[in-house]
Amino acid sequence: EIVMTQSPATLSVSPGERATLSCRASQSVSSNLAWYQQKPGRAPRLLIYDASTRATGIPARFSGSGSGTEFTLTISSLQSEDFAVYYCQQYNNWLRTFGQGTKVEIK
Amino acid sequence: QVQLQESGPGLVKPSGTLSLTCAVSGGSISNNKWWTWVRQAPGKGLEWIGEIYHSGTTNYNPSLNSRVTISVDKSKNQFSLKLSSVTAADTAVYFCANQVTIFAGAFDIWGQGTMVTVSS
Numbered sequence: 410e411i412v413m414t415q416s417p418a419t420l421s422v423s424p425g426e427r428a429t430l431s432c433r434a435s436q437s438v439s440s441n442l443a444w445y446q447q448k449p450g451r452a453p454r455l456l457i458y459d460a461s462t463r464a465t466g467i468p469a470r471f472s473g474s475g476s477g478t479e480f481t482l483t484i485s486s487l488q489s490e491d492f493a494v495y496y497c498q499q500y501n502n503w504l505r506t507f508g509q510g511t512k513v514e515i516k
Numbered sequence: 517q518v519q520l521q522e523s524g525p526g527l528v529k530p531s532g533t534l535s536l537t538c539a540v541s542g543g544s545i546s547n548n549k550w551w552t553w554v555r556q557a558p559g560k561g562l563e564w565i566g567e568i569y570h571s572g573t574t575n576y577n578p579s580l581n582s583r584v585t586i587s588v589d590k591s592k593n594q595f596s597l598k599l600s601s602v603t604a605a606d607t608a609v610y611f612c613a614n615q616v617t618i619f620a621g622a623f624d625i626w627g628q629g630t631m632v633t634v635s636s
Contacts, residue, residue: 410578443622445562452626453562458616464624496562500621503575505552505564 411435411499415508421516428484430511432497437477441501444473444482447510448493456495457482487513518543520612520627528606528634534599538612538627545593546570549615552623553586553597555608563608568595602634 412435422428432442440460445453455464457473460480470485484491492515497508524536538551545551553565566576568586576584585598599606609631613623 441621443620447562452611452613452629453623454626455616455622455624458620458622458624464616464622498562498564498622504577505567505621507562507564509561 410504411438411502411506413497413499413506413508415495415497415511417511418509419512419514421514422487423516424489425486426516428487428491428513430482430484430495430513432475432480432482432508434478434480434499438499438501440476441499442473442475442480443498443500444471445496445498446491446493447496453496484513518547518614518625520614520625522610522612522627522630524610524630524632526631526633528602528632529636530603530634532602532634534597534602534606534610534632534634536597536610536612536630536632537594538596539592539594540614541593545588545590545595547614548618550621551586551588551595552613552615554611554613554623556611556629557605557608560608565597565599565610604634606632607634608632 414433416431442460444457447453461473494510521539550567552567583600588595609629611629612627614625616624
């Protein structure tokens with residue numbers, strides 16, 4: 410099983426500031442990585458797949474980078490609606506695995 | 517636009533079998549993408565349960581492998597999850613989902629989720 414580790418667990422950011430979230434894989438997943446946003450009581454929302462491709466309708470302030478074992482999700486200027494939990498997920502292996510999540514909260 | 521809707525009992529007794537169905541609307545279940553179940557225990561992260569292709573081919577999370585069965589009913593355009601010998605640890609919101617493309621195992625279409633509680 411590929412273990413996905415996200416850091417930090419909680420990120421306190423002021424509106425308008427940049428947020429940088431990290432995700433590390435226990436072995437290479439190439440570029441087969443996705444990022445999701447989840448708000449309480451809602452299903453996850455796909456933001457990024459293939460490490461850097463924005464999903465349909467996702468604002469340009471969300472960007473993904475990385476390959477192999479190290480990945481980053483950047484939110485360039487946090488809006489009020491961006492405060493949520495973010496998960497990474499690998500799909501390089503048929504056994505899909507998620508990170509434990511990073512909560513982005515208002516500073 | 518494909519939409520997914522989970523349905524099934526919200527309460528299951530310990531040692532019983534959890535049974536859920538995901539109805540697919542707005543598209544065909546034979547769309548050459550894998551159909552997936554994911555769950556989320558209260559206050560916890562996301563756990564991939566398994567997936568099925570319209571041909572019936574399945575992959576399961578080894579941590580649940582012996583208890584999980586995912587099936588597809590093309591005539592009803594739906595797929596189902598059965599989880600046997602449930603315990604309180606199986607209490608969770610269960611989501612069904614579909615891939616964003618046939619090549620990428622990321623999920624852009626999700627059901628709203630259904631809460632299942634295991635309790636006597």
